[in-house]
Amino acid sequence: MAGTVHRPGLDAQGFIAREGSLARVPDAFRPVVAAAGERLADVFGARLHSAYLYGSIPRGTARAGRSDLDLLLALREEPTDTDRAEARALGAALDEEFEQLDGHGTLLFSRARLLSDLERYDLGWFVACLCTPLLGEDLAAHLPRYRPGSLLARETNGDLALLLPRWRRRIAEAGDTEEARRPLVRFMSRHLVRTGFTLVMPRWNGWTSDLRKMAEAFARYYPQRAEQMRAAAALGREPTGDAAVLVSYVDDLGPWLAGEYARVHGVKAPRP
Structure with missing residues (x-):
């Protein structure tokens, strides 16, 4: 259709383009x-x-x-x-x-x-x-070509609720130092930002792997959680070893995001 604007990350037919080479x-x-x-x-x-x-x-x-x-x-x-x-x-x-x-x-x-x-x-x-x-x-x-729809959102990141107990165990088992916690902050920050992005991906109708752009796309639809997601995006790039950040992820942002994801897209199909 003339005048159609394609979001970043999509080809001219609206499929997600392979992002690397x-x-x-x-x-x-x-x-x-x-x-x-x-x-x-x-x-x-x-x-x-x-x-x-x-x-x-x-x-x-x-x-x-x-x-x-x-x-x-x-x-x-x-x-x-x-x-x-x-x-x-x-x-x-x-x-x-x-x-x-x-x-x-x-x-x-x-x-x-x-x-x-x-x-x-x-x-x-x-x-x-x-x-x-x-x-x-x-x-x-x-493999087929893929559009940024709800099925893709559900199957890629619709399992956060299952992951949170494992995250809590990993936090408990990590050493009580900033150095030990820093990799967890980086990993969990990135995962939460990507999950937040795929939550809104079908409405945003595009794809990006840039954490900052993901956070901004999320913020457009969930302004009340925007600052949390922007902070997570920053920590995904430049992590600290702050224990309070990890607690906030598994006690606040993570559970909220898992519940909202299930409400909007459903839960990922069970794996063996």
Whole structure:
């Protein structure tokens, strides 16, 4: 239709566009990506179907000394404890070797699970839209295109109520230092901002992975919670180790957001 305005993150047909590419990797992180690709192939060999980058590095927004390396591996069979240990060791070695990195994380799933009907609007969407192919056949070729609708919102982040008890345990088990709490603040801040954004995503009708833009989109529809979400977005980028922040997440913002999410979009389909 003439005059139609498309939100950020969508293509001309209104589908969510894949947000990253190897061409966008900042120069400082190109040696990291090259080393990751070589070592993944060496470690996993024929077990590896395909490997993907996600996060700030393939989006081109990574900051040297501040950004982590995020990988997703699609294995030909269900991942084992050995597979996970090898992935952790590989990530830790890269993190130690390259001063550009500040942390690492690797997700491992079987090819069958990533392409399953149950995961089509969660992990499938994640691979197709938020992951950048690094090695192997791109699974996006077997997945649909996605619009920013309520089904996608429900299946991506409609499980916050289930996560909150685990978050409370992680907080209780963390060391009583700012250094121990800082990674939790960063992780939980990011998760809450993304959940707040996907809550309003169908109304906003677009996509972004920028935490500040996510918070502003949320603020348009929930002004009474706007400052909390803006603060969480700031802490997602520059975390502190403030214990009070974590308490506020699991006792106030998190429970409210989980309840509102269930009211608006429903609850994510149960996983085995």
